[in-house]
Amino acid sequence: MENKNGIGRLGLTALIVSSCIGTGIFGITNAVAAAAAPGPALLSWLFVGIGFLFLVLSLNNLSEKRPDLEAGIFSYAGAGFGPLGEFISGWAYWLSAWLGNIAFATMLMSAIGTFLPAFKGGQNLPSIIVAIIFCWALTLLVNRGVESASFVNTIGTFFKIIPLVLFIIIVIIFFKGHMFTTDFWGNVANNFSKGTTTGSIFEQLKGTLSTLIWVFIGVEGASVMGHRAKTRSQAQQATIIGFVLLLIIYVMISIIPYGTLTRAQLAGAEQPALGNDLQLIVGSWGAMIINIGLIISTVISWLSWTMLPAETTMLIAKDKVMPKVWGKLNERKAPTTSLMITAVLQTIFLFSLLFTSEAYNFAYSLASAAILFSYLFVGLYQMKYSYKEKQWGQWTIGLIAALFQFACMVLSGWQQILLVSISFIPGFIIYYQATKENKRTLTGKEKGMMGMILILSLIAIYLVVNGTIVVS
Template structure:
């Protein structure tokens, strides 16, 4: 279906979607998140690994947008085309749930930030915090129903607004940087060995995944692009800009406070670093920036979540009712289901001891499988030569990029540990009910034999996770 011209997005708007999706709560939390796990050397290695892996993934998205312009629903469509209906569905539902969890993380952190000034909000999971977060959830729901173009324009404004406090923080941190403190923090502990640094690096990897989630924003919205080539350019430009900001925020913080002090900072940690240099006004300034940032980030995730469901329904991988649109061209049915699920997750935070950290790591775990499938499809095209001319020079480069992206995504799943993979299965397995509805209304076979095996793995892992939770072997 052709997108109306007044709903089409420019390169700048697409880039803002990428940046807006990636810059949210994560960048404001990295000083303490890294401080708890590693020192300066480990942080440099972690960002080098994450930056290389995600850059290769960004190049895969860019390549696929050129080679398969007919697949205009991004992350889900590539998995379906490359590996069949059920893995395409798994990619869509996994990414969608990841978006929902990211929105929950945003809502919890908004209230936790307000809790520093108004104790009634506590850590973001008090009754008042959950009630007010629910009001915000449905207010944004009404905004998005007015049209994707309007919501994307607001996202662009929020993206620009949240860059300002980050830029001010970087400027202040440069002025307050102390080389002797950075030197003490460099190894991350008394044991100055490569094995110690390797352990530190592994402990930070899921955090690095979370801050980059959203890199696919332009690809998901490719059907709205004025020019198809803008999709790949927006993805790479947005990624490089965010990577530079993340590295500067992390490394400069190691030159301001000692690692134990960084680790002890409450959320948002960037505010604590700022306050240690300029005084109390720094806490207020960064907290305001965080609220603007997360509100924009929340809006981006809501847009992405609804769009993935809607696109999958139009391509007959989700039930057809999710393809419904309102008079403004907004995927209203998908938006309703998305926000109902977010509301349920929000209520569950009442029972989680560390709701924000759980939502952060679960977002990373849920989105890594879709990322792995996209990278594998890019590698598959380059390996088989499909869409490539005979002896095309760029094919070998694309093969290397795809292979690195596959290794990166698989490595991150391993680094995250079995706990979050089991929790992911608890969400993947019941999510298959939507696939069952879609296949039944199309009167098609539910699974092929390989797909049945994949579903069985999800189901067994989900049962194991539920048993482990019930017996106390795993905790939320």
């Protein structure tokens, strides 16, 4: 079925690339080099690339086999595990999306602070006020119509890619093979790797994992927006194209610099790391270009991530697992109520930047942990549906996708997973309101699952209070 007024292949591909390429890529050389030498870093990309490839393949298969499930990854959870499964998946995705916006705000104001000293550090009162203005400006833009916002996003994506391409060209020109191969596996401490992690290949791989997951969040964007695509096939093609483009860009930007600067230099660079890398290679003009690119990149990604959480609550409200007010559309078919509620919450949390010294790291680590729940449900439903249809190749794809997400949950840190569980305390209140609104009673299984998650949330609160989990 074709939607003539929908978003085309190019727009959807740009949405995926723009959603993923935000702030994380501008600090990736620092984070990866601090945790791993070139060899383990390449193995990390292989592991994460395979895992996300099977997630993408699962999304495409389910999009083709179940076009009736318009809510994308959330309705897959619902079809496989009932209304509560859809709510958990959608709530976690919504939480991840707007927490990512908090991370964007911190990095954006920090980048602006390199040009305007009043915003230096990105966490003072002027920074918070301007960030809130950005938040509401983007919210109002999306409220004028999602398709028009997608057009702006498509244009902006090309501009944000330019400094990244320039970075790749420069590091290739200055690449030195002998520097790249020095301590390739990171087993020996020397001047090239001073101040970085040494040890087993597994420990180095594990150390890079959360960073690589963070930069891939958004690859499912075409699936979430699939019901607004011109055709389902274009949404599927955009998902594959976007994934391949992202993987190429990420690997080149994070790996090639090992042959241009020492590992110690890469790990010790201040954020944004790409700007400081270029400053060491070509001078201050390189850092200036990267900072300008970071500002553009963050604003455009923030636009994408303003669209995605609103779409999330709208779609799951349509499936009657959230109160219908969350899915109410204006005359331009934008989910006004959802946009406004999300913007208010972001405004409140932006003020928290005044009280924490590591707002960016905290926000993006929670965003990464939250979205793993949504991704896990995709793999599990892929397995369940393929088992029912006796499609064993597709079942295997789902198995690998699910195992990858579960491994990421374990390896990326149990503290973040527990902290995410706290968000379900108000979430289940909203879910209960939806059941009453739709004259449905909670089943025994739902009560049991909700009880288990609430117990985890109480454990998390206790560990925060006694200092075992540090929130900073």
